[in-house]
Amino acid sequence: MSVRFCAVVVTCVSVSQTLAAQSRWDRQVDARITQAGATLQGRAYRLAGLVGRGTLNTGESATFAITLPAGAETALTGVCDDDCADLDLSLSTNGYDIDAARGGGNAPIVRVTTAAPTTYTVTVRMASCRVNPCWFAVGVFRQALTTRPPSR
């Protein structure tokens, strides 16, 4: 009981410290991720984590690797702070683009359904940032598997 209580306290303290150390722009990005989660929840997607986050100047890009399990439909969404006007996102494997969202504003979404566990490269590019650098994050949302009634 006491060990569990201590663990909860330690977790709460560390989470609050992390939140407290966040800048205004980090908080804007977090709010956008939450907003995207609320939008995608209507389509049975749930936030599975962040592929990456950081800062980019206009014209710069960052890449992250992500391994997706087989079966589930996955959506990746890029978000950025209030100074960001345009963010591009693309998903590729073995050099081939699987899906890409470019020039469509500051909340790009790409989707993929994997037949087998595959490692993808996520490329995020800051197409337009009014005051460099702009904070960004890429969230992974997985569609919850719908359980069908067993057929007889």
Place this chain on the structure above:
Amino acid sequence: MARQLRWWIAAPLGACLAIAIAYLPPRPMPLLGQRFFRVFQTFEPPTPYRLRVQELAQRYRITSFELTMREYGEAMRTELDRRRALELPGPTVYFAGPDSLSDSARSLVRALLGTAWSQLGLGASKISVGVVVRVVFDRPPGGESPAHMPAADAFLLPDSTNRATCLAYVPIIYWGRAGVLRQIHPAPSKELAELLRNGLGTCAYFAAFGAPGHDIGRWLESRHYEFALDPWGLRVPPESTRAGSLLDEDKPWFWSFVYRYQPGAVECMAGRADACRRTAVAGGSRDLVPVVSAERQWWKPPSLAGADRYLADLVDDIGPERFGRFWNSELPVDTALATAMRMPVGEWTRRWQATIVPPIRLGPVAPPSALVLATLLGVAAVVLVMLTATRRQVR
């Protein structure tokens, strides 16, 4: 032709040639005048070996400075993060060097930097600024600058490893002289406030406007941010910049220093707008380093007279909002500048340059004093010939 007559023809021609060599451009100053300032002419161009050694030494100094500043940056990290999270305006201050500075002196430095920050209209910024202040009271043995650090303001700009922090290094060097910070309870002084304000230098631009756009950033980086060394809102009149650049036309060394500038800069001083544009937008060195130094080398003048305050005066002229659009623009430098200035770059630069250095005259024009002297010498020669001719005797 008689031998004597040939002599009389050759002598005035020779005299005219001597006068022409002595007085006509490209030398803007008579040879006799130059002799008095031989002290500035005695520096021979360095040999290739010496240039290579100097280049290596410079690289070493830059790397050493970068390393030291990164260590200071690590020491300031917690405070930088805290200030950013709490959106506290103002720079994070770190005192380097010996701990002989009194607490009140430290508080004064912090207060003056905070005041400078608010005077520049800066609030909580995306790019945080850390200021490393090093006060040196006594001259180190051997006369070297402390720990091979620069003797003037220097900056470690944000880069790919740390995009959101700009570090400024502000040395305050007394070297045995009396100074405000030597006192136990120092009072604020105008000089110290200006020194600390200018110490924010290039970092002030990053704090106010973020990192520059791609082309603008490359242009500034290639020129080692020489146009963005002074923060805007300068209370220093252009005349003092003129004197600081040794370009006071009332001083006898004026022309010597004018011709130390590159030809484009000299043309710009003469009011040629095209040369001003070329010099202003030209790319610089390919040696790109994240370190910017405001150290002056009087034998190596900047690309334009008063270049340190070029962008500072531009901010004051067009306002921070329009300047911010230029700074973050993705347009080519020339177009972005012209859009911000709302006039051709050459024209704005020509007008700005005229506030720093009164326009000079270039071209094959002898100075009036030389013309008068040459005319007098010519008249004297003609009179002498006439007198000789009147006394000529035919044998």
